[in-house]
């Protein structure tokens with residue numbers, strides 16, 4: 001058994017920020033970070049637009065950022081949380097800069113602030129169009145400088161250890177004691193006992209297949225917390241990003257940042273018509289739930305597979321300076337942004353709900369914390385405002401650190417059983433995993449997408465049940481593999497998304513059900 005003070009599951013902005021803060025302040029305490037895959041693979045690494053922070057107090061104000069967040073969240077944000085996160089933003093950004101993350105400056109030496117959908121002011125700090133890559137680089141560099149952090153790459157967290165594994169019945173509720181972790185290189189399963197466990201395991205984009213998220217985004221942390229009976233909420237609020245580069249092959253979609261629309265790009269249909277002003281006064285800069293629903297409507301009317309983003313009227317020298325990665329990526333696909341329209345389509349991008357936490361990041365399970373995209377803080381309500389996610393992760397990592405800094409460590413001796421894989425064998429037919437995965441993703445796209453209906457949701461739950469049974473059977477008889485666990489986790493997550501969708505009885509933000517359509521909408 002491996003023992004640690006803090007077990008962090010995930011090495012994106014949320015997990016790394018917490019680990020760095022705790023390790024810096026408490027050299028006598030130790031932190032283990034486990035992460036499946038390469039140490040930098042995460043949604044964080046691909047963040048483009050930047051971090052929303054109020055810095056220009058002449059033009060902007062905390063109040064304006066708070067208001068924009070509340071409007072985007074369509075009445076379902078927790079106002080106290082919004083206020084706390086927005087006001088903490090500048091301090092958390094300062095720390096990131098102290099850890100040597102670089103952000104673009106303008107010719108006067110001030111931060112070059114971008115604008116995205118739903119923002120009333122320019123307030124998005126960024127590093128060209130690869131902000132997340134820069135944040136991840138700086139945090140990992142700091143992690144490797146701290147001797148009391150051990151980062152275990154290619155280590156997959158399978159399940160949380162709770163009273164359930166200990167067969168303990170506690171009148172005080174469920175506690176978490178760490179996690180079972182698969183060493184993906186040698187197949188060994190570690191029992192990691194931790195005084196406190198932090199889920200920082202990111203989002204769920206892969207549940208839909210067509211997504212801007214990388215392959216790690218399989219909702220593992222949410223599924224683990226769900227199986228451990230933690231409170232999970234707002235899972236119906238899936239954010240579809242309006243402008244993913246159309247990929248006829250499906251799978252991962254490269255993102256064309258909302259900042260490109262903030263820079264002045266137009267959305268046009270196949271006939272070349274600029275349609276967004278017909279739908280919303282903010283046109284291309286309406287919040288992304290609205291823009292995605294409008295594109296969906298245009299596609300349904302025309303039967304086309306995609307619409308276009310037109311950048312041809314923009315200052316190309318400035319464009320290439322701001323968006324070098326997007327420019328180059330388009331060229332790879334033989335799209336010259338200066339002359340050609342970019343084919344785009346909405347794709348699943350972000351989960352607004354997740355594991356319910358309070359302002360200190362505490363979940364409903366003792367000694368279990370959650371931070372970043374896997375958590376549901378109340379900041380986003382029914383729809384996240386662009387570039388509020390990195391901000392949320394930074395603020396909550398700090399809050400959890402502060403809370404645990406004064407907390408005594410929970411070093412109770414416990415007899416935790418090792419992982420028991422008696423009676424299991426190596427799966428003979430990997431193809432079954434792939435078939436079920438494809439079926440699950442098609443089901444979620446077709447029945448639980450941008451526009452839902454109760455009939456489709458009921459169909460989805462019935463079909464999911466068949467997949468669930470097949471996957472559970474496979475899981476029980478097989479030796480643990482990453483792909484099988486991920487599939488099982490995605491099935492769990494899909495179940496929560498569909499059942500919480502059925503419980504949502506009105507259209508809000510990113511949730512749109514035809515059965516609750518208001519007249520004229």
Ligand code: FAD
Pocket residue numbers: 009010011012013014015034035036037039040041042043044045046047048049050051052131132155156157158200201202203212213214216220221255349350371372373374386387388389390391393
């Ligand atoms: P991630 O960064 O996703 O990290 C999760 C970590 O957990 C990964 O290391 C993963 O490998 C690990 N993990 C998962 N499951 C397991 C397991 N079972 N065992 C071990 N490890 C596990 N937000 C903004 O605010 N601004 C932006 O400009 C922006 N642009 C974006 C662009 C793209 C293309 C995408 C996909 C997202 C963007 N977002 C943006 C959203 C934002 O990037 C994410 O919400 C945020 O980075 C999530 O951080 P995180 O630390 O919670 O999770």
Ligand code: SIN
Pocket residue numbers: 047048049050256257258259350385386387388389
């Ligand atoms: C983008 O750059 O469009 C993504 C920003 C975000 O998801 O917040």
